[in-house]
Amino acid sequence: MADLVASPLRPPPPPLPPHPPTATDLFGDPIESHPPWFKAEAFLRPDFSPESYVAELRSFVPLESLAAELRAHADALQAELVDLINRDYADFVSLSTRLVDVDAAAARMRAPLAEFRGKVAAFRAAVDAVLADLRGGLRRRAEAAAAREVLELLLDTFHVVSKVEKLIKELPSTPSDFSTADLNSASKGSVSNDGVLQNVESGTNIRETQSILLERIASEMNRLKFYISHSQNLPFIENMEKRIQSATLSLDSSLGSCFVDGLEHRDANAIYNCLRAYAAIDNTSAAEELFRTTIVSTLIQKIIPVSPTPVVTGVSSDLLEEDYQKIKQCVEKDCKFLLEISSLANSGLHVFDFLANSILKEVLLAIQKGKPGAFSPGRPTEFLKNYKSSLAFLDFLEGYCPSKSAVTRFRSEAIYTDFMRQWNVGVYFSLRFQEIAGGLDSALSGNIVPVEIHGNEENTQTLMLKQSGKLMESLRLCWSDDILVFSHCDKFLRLSLQLISRYSTWISSGLAARKARGGSANSAPDAEWAVSAPVEDLIFVMHDVRILASELSGDYLGHVLQLLDSCSAEVRDLVKQSILQAGKSLEELLPSIMEVMIEVIVEKSVEDLRQLKGITATYRMTNKLPVRHSPYVSGILRPLKVFLDGERVSYLTKEATNDLLRGATERITSRYYEMASDLVNVAKKTESSLLRLRQGAQRRVGASSDASDNNISDTEKICMQLFLDIQEYGRNLAAIGIRAADIPAYRSLWQCVAPEDKQANIVF
Incomplete structure (x- = not known):
């Protein structure tokens, strides 16, 4: 710096040679001096890493080319720096003339700056003190507001408790406590202390007036619950707890009495007001239980008594069809009015579910006590009748639901789930499975048995073996109204496919044993029929297999799809494909049966050929x-x-006969x-x-061999x-x-x- 000050007029260095001109293309635009993979701006990124940069480029650029480009870029930067220095060289040299006595100037500026710093610190301390005072005041103000809110809440709670107690005192214990004088005075327009019973119209009875008062008390109790929920653990509230409990008990008792009286007299207005009161205090279960015990229970016990009478000979006491019919009539006659009131639009009474928690609950209890055997799957026929009757009864109850959402809510109730849990359909299916599958298995355990043909009747579309007839019977049982449970139709479909597979295995194993000629001693029990069966019996086997395959893809499939009409198209298509595949598996047995018949005929012919x-x-x-x-x-x-002249050949199709003739002769x-x-x-x-x-x-x-x-x-x-x-x-x-x-x-x-x-x- 001293050298620069001592000789400020040092001559500038000689200028550097100018940059070579930039190459341009045909249109005068500059040509890029770097290849497209070289990006100079990458060096300016904050997260630039030389190792990562080289590793990224070396996969497709030789290191020699990369080094050459970097050297060229470094030369360009150096030339640019020199240009910048040459351009501002005069300013750089003259800078030394302005730096004379810099320390003295800095000392002169330091004193006022220190003074200004002190003033700022003092002002900041004053501001902090004022801010602390303001924050303290705001905190005290918030505490006072909170205390005021608590005080107001306590006062409101006290006023509501006093108001509820006052209103409760105006209630008689039961509606019958009203005297005729009270009724006359009320009809003229009596005045209470709170004005609740003022100006009662001549058409308004005491019961309705009481229900209106109870609804108001319930709304106040709801308000009281809100206050209590926001003022928990306060000594004042704890001291008032007994008063609140007493008021709650009095309200519940009076409301229950009024509601029961309204139910007995079919007073729609009183019932409506009582239900609104129950909804206001969020005690819907009490109303549902009262309706169940006072109205529904009496009706149901007359239909299904707890101690059933002795059963008439030949009539089962556990059937529910007639009981459900009587219960439906009682619901129409004695319960419909309440269901209509609770389903009024915009009434706020949708929170009640009398269908599930009153009617269905009482029906379930009556069946469990009076007819517990109705739920037992040990008697499958009666169980299925009762189950279907119960589903029909549930559909009847759902008919009273005013909307789709109400139906969903009815089905989600715990009592609905409990009612459906009583019907152990899984055990029922197991019993039916053993019955149906066991019957077919027994039929397939012995030799083949042709059906008896009476007279000269011949029907080429009739199954000729009892085993085949048993299979068709079993398949139809799976989808009959007396067996099928729609909720378990997937299991019955699987059972149907298993029956077909069992029949197919019975035939295929018999044919394999016949081909192997292992004899009955070495063959499986299912194959004994084929080892000893004459070839004419195989005609019936082939005939029945063809009829069964045709039936599965025809009428049987149509019947199953008709039963599943309510299912989605995807489900119905899967069922259709599974049944068609089962029929196809039967058709695939036809060539094997034909092969065995031909083999038997050929073996008999070979005996003469020997x-x-x-x-x-x-x-x-x-x-x-x-x-x-x-x-x-x-x-x-x-x-x-x-074989061809036999009577049974008529059960073969013309095509099958030709195939057999051609195959046997060949x-x-x-x-x-x-x-x-x-x-x-x-x-x-x-x-x-x-x-x-x-x-x-x-x-x-x-000797000569010419003679021979x-x-x-x-x-x-x-x-x-x-x-x-x-x-x-x-x-x-x-x-x-x-x-x-x-x-x-x-x-x-x-x-x-x-x-x-x-x-x-x-x-x-």
Whole structure:
């Protein structure tokens, strides 16, 4: 600084070379000197971190490029700083001339500043003292206001208690205490101390006047409760507690007497005023209980006495249908007037629920004491009747609810929940499950039993097995009015699907055992029926499965969806899909049943085909030539013909019959080809071995083999016989409507045994 003051006129340094001109594009706009990923403003952020900046850019920018850009940016900043210094260099140099005697100037300014600081501190202390006084005054003022409020509250409480006591004294103990003179004086217009009974109109009776006074007392009591709730734990209030309790008891007693008297005389105005009084003191339960004990209880006990009379022989004493009908009549006759009063619009009486807490409560108590067996699911039929009757009774009570919200409030009452809890529908379903599922399980435990057909009647749409009929009966029971509980329809749907699955398992396990030929000793109990059942019984099985699948997707499904009409479309669609899937699972059994029937017929035909092995013994080492077909050929298709000529084939559809005929003939022909080809191959091998032995012996003895070359070989004889046999077999196939040339196995058989000149055309 001294150097700057001593030589203020030092010549300025030589100016730096100017910046190179900024590059511009074709239109004169400056071209960005940095790539787009380099943002110089990032260095100015308060949270800038060099490590994070480099780590973020190194994932897509080489470090060499980043270093080059940073060096270029640093050079640009340095050049800019030099430009700024050169631009204001004269001001920077002249600054030293203005800094002469700075310390003296600072000393001169320090004294007035210290004086000003002292004045400010003194003024601040004075302001703080005044502020403290103001705050103290405000606090005392608030305390005084609070004390005044408490005093006013206590005074109001005292005045209300005194007013309530005064009004209570004007009440007689019961409405009957009013004398005829009082009634006459009141009708002329008597004057009370408080003016409550002033100017009573001639049409207003003493009961109504008393109810009006009680309503006013109730409003004052409500006001008193408000005061007490805001002045708890005060000695003055605690000292008045006995007076308040006495007034409360007197009000409850008088209000109860007036309300009961109004109920007995059907005085709508008095009842209305009493209900408003009960609502004002928030004691709705007392009014509901009084109505239950005085009116409802008397009526219900006449219908359902606590000690029921002896039961008439053959009539159950626990049925509730007739009792509910009588209770409905009593409600219409003796309770409707109060329900209408409590449901008046804009009356404020919606807080009462006489339906639940008076009527339903008394009905529940009467049933529990008089007919406790009505709730027992041990007798499912009676239980279901009582349950449905109870639901109908609840619907009847809900009919008195003036709005949807009232219905919701009625259902949310504790007594409603308790009433519904008495009906143990879960146990009822368990009993029905055992009854229905056990019946089907018993039917499926033995051999299949065809139903009895009377006379010549034949109905191809009737179930022919008792097991199938039991399944259909069980399925219909699940959705019958005498069994179904709508609230548990999901469980009955599951039971229906389980019944179908049980029937499907019974059939599939039997078919598997029949295919495995394990015999009854190795098969499951459910499969014994199929092991010993004749093939004709399988026709009934296939027929019943087809009828059941059709019924499930038709009338049965329609009946179930009709019962669930009140459910949402999504629920109904899920039910529909589940039942259709169950029907589809039954239809999937049809090919397996057909397969077993075909297999049984083929096995019987193979027994005749085994005679084919005798052809070798017939033509070996003989000069005998075949001239006609073998006897076994006529028996190959005999089991199939017998099956098709049977009476039960009419229960198969035409399509199923054609499938069975085609499948059986193809399978029989395939087995025929296998056995014939094996026979020919064995004959050829045997003949080749014999020929080699014969040629070896001839060579040893030097004999000529020309004589044997003209003989017909055993293999040729066998092929000639087989050719005659398959021609006859083809004619037998044509007799039952099957074209032999359409069967691949028959064409292979023809190629195997036919002479070379006849292999091109299959003709017989």
